[in-house]
Amino acid sequence: MTTREDGAVTGSATTESAAAxxxxxxxxxxxxxxxxxxxxxxxxxxxxxxxxxxxxxxxxxxxxxxxxxxxxxxxxxxxxxxxxxxxxxxxxxxxxxxxxxxxxxxxxxxxxxxxxxxxxxxxxxxxxxxxxxxxxxxxxxxxxxxxxxxxxxxxxxxxxxxxxxxxQQQDSIRELSTPVLPVRERLLILPIIGVLDRERARQLTEQLLTGIRTHRAKVVVVDITGVPDVDEAVANHLVQTVDASRLMGASVIITGLSPEIAQTLVTIGVDLSKMDTIGDLQGGLEEAERLLGFTVTRRGGAGGP
The missing domain is CATH 1.10.490.70 (Histidine kinase N-terminal domain)
Structure with missing residues (x-):
């Protein structure tokens, strides 16, 4: 019995030694x-x-x-x-x-x-x-x-x-495609070119509000001449952008509405009372300067004084 126990102990020790x-x-x-x-x-x-x-x-x-x-x-x-x-x-x-x-x-x-x-x-x-x-x-x-x-x-x-x-590249492209440009003190212009989907509309709003705060803008002209079409969601987002800008103390003028976009806004029932629209960019800038208290004087023809 002792021998077997010794043998078992010896065998176990041998196994452990081999494993080590x-x-x-x-x-x-x-x-x-x-x-x-x-x-x-x-x-x-x-x-x-x-x-x-x-x-x-x-x-x-x-x-x-x-x-x-x-x-x-x-x-x-x-x-x-x-x-x-x-x-x-x-x-x-x-x-x-x-x-x-x-x-x-x-x-x-x-x-x-x-x-x-x-x-x-x-x-x-x-x-x-x-x-x-x-x-x-x-x-x-x-x-x-x-x-x-x-x-x-x-x-x-x-x-x-x-x-x-x-x-990073996509963000850079978006920033380039929707630049917020200071025209003069307290006046910004946001020209939009290309398709305006929900994601781009959201990013546009963020850039615009940041620009209003950075430049302490009082008037913003958003020109959508280069936008081919908008759907109901994007149109409502534009209205929300106008409201958010007003909360930050800036008036928004939208210019360049195409006949197709104008009909879409009417058809889908957008609250047009919240949107100040002007036919073209030049008219929008003139209205913006008037709101800022600048006097807009039209020069005569090429041969005039």
Whole structure:
């Protein structure tokens, strides 16, 4: 009985010892793996670049840009394998995205090059450890989850950055398409060109109210000569914009209504008593100056004084 207990204890100790050795060996595999990838950095990076060219990726980059970016990506990739720091990887991925998005690099290209690098490095590890399948399996068990996490993090970071850039560009386009322009002290003009949908109408109102506050405007001329049509929702939004502007102390004059838009406003029953409308922009500016207390004097013909 004692012998069996001793045997059991001995067997248990042997198992624990073997497990500890395996853990120590596994812990030592990662530094070996990283050292191998750094030692063969030039060859592996060149092989990777060859695969990138073969897949027709990053064609928007010059040869020098390709060398710089692939070297940077390779070094950061290996560093993340070593440290496991996802935060550092996310920071690097954002920086990379900021550099390459303006060059026309697409999302599928970024995902593609990272997956190609993962495969090139995996093949290199297979060649190194193929003589010992047990060690190879442990190396791949350590490498594959980390490599997949890197690929996923880079892809998500790139998509997030690309969406941020697109939103920024859209905001810039909207600001350019609906500029709030100071004409003279306390007088603003807002020329609107193109389709006026709900989202643009909302953005227009925000810009207009901000402009009224910034320039301490008393009169605003909104010219919609370049707007082809408005629906009921947008028309009601214009009325709300007029009301909001009045609350901030500014009168709104709307100019340039087309016959079609005028008929639409009447048909859908917009409260026209809340809207001060003038036929054209020149007339609207003259009315605005009158409201501000300026005297509008018309000159004679070309031959007059």
């Amino acid at each position: 050795r395996t853990t120590e060996e596994d812990d030592g595999l990662l530094p070996q793996l990283v050292a191998h990838l750094r030692e063969h950095r030039t060859r592996l990076r060149e092989e990777w670049v060859g695969r990138i060219h073969g897949a027709h990726l990053l064609q928007a980059m010059t040869a020098s840009e390709m060398v710089a970016e692939t070297t940077s990506v390779y070094d950061n990739y290996v560093e993340v394998l070593e440290t496991g720091s996802v935060e550092e990887l996310q920071h690097y991925a954002r920086d990379l995205s900021e550099r390459i998005i303006p060059r026309g690099v697409e999302t599928h290209e970024v995902v593609g090059i990272v997956l190609l690098l993962r495969d090139v490095l995996a093949r290199s590890l297979f060649e190194k450890y193929q003589g010992d399948m047990l060690v190879l399996n442990r190396v791949l068990d350590a490498y594959e989850p980390a490599a997949n996490r890197i690929a996923n993090t880079v892809a998500v970071s790139f998509v997030d950055e690309r969406e941020r850039v697109i939103r």
